[in-house]
Amino acid sequence: MLLDVENIVRTNRRAWGRKGFRIGALCCSLILGAVALSFSSQAPSQAPTSATQSPVPQALPTTPPQGLPPTIPQAMPRAGLNVVVLDPAHGGTDPGARGTGGIRESEIVLDFAAQVRRALEAQGFQVVQTRQGNEDPSFDDRSAIANAQSGAVFVTLHIASTGLPGTARVYVNSDLPVSSDVGGLIPWDRAQTPFQGLSRKLGDLVQGLLAQRFKGSPNTAQTAAVRQLRTTAAPAIAVEISSVVVEDRADLDRMAPGVAGAIAAGVAAFRPSYVVPTTAGGTQ
């Protein structure tokens, strides 16, 4: 049997040529894809407030920390308390606490936020929400929205898995160590540090009003290492309502007006106390 060796070599070369072309094209498309991905991953971090539809003009929020120590540039001068940043917790793929009856924290806090927003606007505050629908901004994106505001307080809303049903608690961040400023900046991950005193005052005011409306609630705000509050450069509180274990969601819905009223009245009572700490020039 005779073999046409030259023909076989030619055929193999053609095949390898085609393969080489395909491999080359694949490599090129991978490189182009990686470049496009790197551009697209930079773009959203610059505008995390797109979903908030804020009534106030939005300054570009600080890029949250990703890899390098981030900084908040020197804050603009703040003249009094005008803005309340309202944060319905969780959302998107994170439902938060879930009750046996199908109650999802992420959905209820949105409804609560709508009522709190109306109550705050009735008091003359501008309200910025960290999410309007079923999105899940990161902790840093939510903080960045607050950190970009002038004269703002931050209120994050939660529904607990536990606790006495029909009660509400206010949390402020635990005492963080005071860090030394570096060039007028404070670390992003300790942005709350200069505001702890103000947060405590705001928390106690709101908690006192909640205790009047919801029997069994504590009289003063409690401290906890709440992640969301740590990176927020503003007086910041977390309000947690008990709980998703109620059999009927209406039990929670009935609490919404009282919670909204207490938060709005508490923030209004806090307004005269609002003085920006001198060390809150910025964070690094």
Next chain:
Amino acid sequence: MTTPWIRWVVGVLCVAVLVGAIYFPILRRRLQLAAKLQQQTAEQARRELTQAVPINPGEPRVKAKLFWASGNGDGTLLDSTVEFPLSSDPVLRSKQVLNTLLAGPVDADLRTLPPDAVLLAFYLLPNGTAIADFSEALATATPSGIQSEQLAVDSITKTLEANVPRVQRLKILIHGQEVETLAGHLDLTGTFLVNTSGVPAAPATAPSGDKPAAPATDKPAQTPTTKPSREH
């Protein structure tokens, strides 16, 4: 000629049905058992593999104070005294008390930590910082919420504070990794203050004048007192 043949066939079939009636339930039970074993979670398997810290009967029996939920539903803890042989070595002692805490109280409703959670490792650095590495169940099975997560961490820190004076701060890891939150709320990126009156000197970054020693009473601790400290 055909009648005996049919009888034989019918007889064999009856025997087969009888054998099947006896054997199939047994087979079904075996299959269910096999399926049950296959469904055993990684956490359960890890629990079996994790060596329990041996309790040496020769060690002196000590009244350990363990903090579980008060049962009031208000996020407070109640200390319970359990007497058992405790090692004088701070690492072994920490493992013993934390394993007992994880095992839970008699009343399961008073648990503060998920039943599947396992202490995988515990280290104590010379500066008093302890590192407790828990299995993933601590993060996945702790009820989501500020109160419930705070209660879980408080029960750990207060139990260590009451029984292992050398532990000053606690860093909690989940399966060897630092995680951002315990179950969506409580910050685990920092360390929690346990004892401020421990033996080693506190680093300059620790907050000053923080936590008093836990009172030796059976009254619920009214406010969670664990405070995080962030190291540089």
